[in-house]
Amino acid sequence: MMLLIELYLPSGVLGAPQRERLARRLIAFMDEDEHSPTVLEDSRALTQVLLLEPQTWVAGDRTVSGHDNARYVARVSVPAPWVKPVREEMVQRFTRIIREAAREADADADPRIWVEIRGVRDGSWGMDGQTLSTPEIERLVTQRRREEVRGRVPVPGPRPATVHDPICDMVVELDDAAITLVHAGETYGYCTKACRARHAEELGAAI
Incomplete structure (x- = not known):
């Protein structure tokens, strides 16, 4: 799976080591019981995670500051055909991972977590100057695995x-x-x- 994960969080809530651990947990969200090790490795290699701390963040009638860790917003971009099969699982897993990280930083944290699963239209991904269709992305992720099991399907x-x-x-x-x-x-x-x-x-x- 090829993903772009953008997580907006209040400035200063997590230290550098905590941000690094959270980013790695988000990359590793795929269930190891549901995918082969080869596909997991190749999927994670294509996944990008950006942790963003906006200088200005207003929610409703209040400013979200570094002292307010009650709000996180995650935007997860995947090829559009994959959204329906994975959206419910992704929302649940990303929510759990973010909540765990928030509570490791502050045991009393009760964060409000928003997760958006965004489908990218076919042919709208690009890598190294070339556009990629959904089947081409799937081949990048699964080609080694398909070679491993050739003749065994x-x-x-x-x-x-x-x-x-x-x-x-x-x-x-x-x-x-x-x-x-x-x-x-x-x-x-x-x-x-x-x-x-x-x-x-x-x-x-x-x-």
């Missing part, structure tokens, strides 16, 4: 009745609501219909 997930999505490596529950494709006697599972469509095209299979 579908790859079983960490729990019974689960498999890894062959496009993005997410773990998929093979229940009645699963998005699946049966090809050559094998059942593949997908996190989205877009992943299924791309894999079906690779296999030359009809949906």
Whole structure:
């Protein structure tokens, strides 16, 4: 997963070591039980975290200052097709990570935390002067993993009745609501219909 994470926090609330730990926790938010080590490593390498302390910050009728750590605003940018499958989990996990960091700095902190999951339109990401489509980003993140499991798909997930999505490596529950494709006697599972469509095209299979 390729992410840009911008976190606005009151000036001076966290020291430099605390900011560093928080940034690393935000990068490491992906569940290690749900992704292979290779995909985790490559995803985290493409994730950028910016911690920003605005000089002027007004919320409602009050000024948010360095002495007021009750408000954090996180903006998380991901490719638009990924928003729906991950938004609820992202909001919950980022909220938890930020709240833990705030309470490590001040045990009595009761922060108000806003999280915005922003979908970036396809082709609006750029790296090294080249625009990237969502499939191209997915290949950057999953290419090494797909080479590892070539000839072994579908790859079983960490729990019974689960498999890894062959496009993005997410773990998929093979229940009645699963998005699946049966090809050559094998059942593949997908996190989205877009992943299924791309894999079906690779296999030359009809949906």
